[in-house]
Amino acid sequence: MDVVQARNRMVDGQVRTADVTDLRIIAAMLELPRERFVPPAKADLAYADLEIPVGTESGSPLRRLMRPRNLGKLIQAADVASGDRVLDVGGTSGYGAAVLARLAAEVVALENNPALAAMAAKALGDCGLHNVSVVTGPLDRGWPTGAPYDVIVLEGASEIVPRSLFPQLAEGGRLVCIEGRGQACRAMIYVAAGGAVSGRSVFDGAAPLLPGFSAPPEFVF
Numbered sequence: 001m002d003v004v005q006a007r008n009r010m011v012d013g014q015v016r017t018a019d020v021t022d023l024r025i026i027a028a029m030l031e032l033p034r035e036r037f038v039p040p041a042k043a044d045l046a047y048a049d050l051e052i053p054v055g056t057e058s059g060s061p062l063r064r065l066m067r068p069r070n071l072g073k074l075i076q077a078a079d080v081a082s083g084d085r086v087l088d089v090g091g092t093s094g095y096g097a098a099v100l101a102r103l104a105a106e107v108v109a110l111e112n113n114p115a116l117a118a119m120a121a122k123a124l125g126d127c128g129l130h131n132v133s134v135v136t137g138p139l140d141r142g143w144p145t146g147a148p149y150d151v152i153v154l155e156g157a158s159e160i161v162p163r164s165l166f167p168q169l170a171e172g173g174r175l176v177c178i179e180g181r182g183q184a185c186r187a188m189i190y191v192a193a194g195g196a197v198s199g200r201s202v203f204d205g206a207a208p209l210l211p212g213f214s215a216p217p218e219f220v221f
Contacts, residue, residue, distance in 0.1 A: 094120030
């Protein structure tokens with residue numbers, strides 16, 4: 001596979017056509033070797049318009065990377081500044097954290113699966129990205145040790161409003177996520193201001209469900 005050509009096709013055919021216009025995101029996706037963030041057996045799928053399987057955890061669903069277009073749109077909605085501190089929640093193998101590291105001053109990549117965290121740390125190191133710290137813990141608890149954050153990105157879907165992470169936002173901080181169930185999802189941005197957090201929808205798009213963000217079972221008569 002000609003990875004440079006595949007990278008160009010991904011950006012031109014998937015990302016730009018999805019109205020991702022931030023040139024920093026475009027440049028990051030054109031330069032980052034996405035094939036390093038997928039298992040070797042899946043390398044030929046690295047630039048496909050797919051939610052690529054990357055790993056499992058005992059008793060948990062298969063984990064997948066977000067589609068490049070939805071990841072690009074979500075990061076663009078967060079309006080990451082060069083001096084921002086970012087918490088990347090559920091980034092699996094680290095590709096999203098790599099994109100964010102090209103935009104922000106510091107990124108904390110939180111993953112609950114130790115094998116995926118190790119994979120992310122290696123791939124990020126191989127790419128020479130030294131402003132990312134990979135940490136392991138429950139995704140829905142965030143990483144309060146490093147709070148507050150200017151930006152929190154959930155790299156996957158949440159069936160619930162992710163209120164547990166709101167206290168980790170700095171004043172003016174933004175949290176972006178895909179919210180909803182199945183294909184009936186929308187991207188949301190939540191902004192912290194004056195001690196309150198308000199949200200609005202920014203685009204329609206589905207993503208793999210993140211562990212810890214399922215809706216509680218509903219009682220049925």
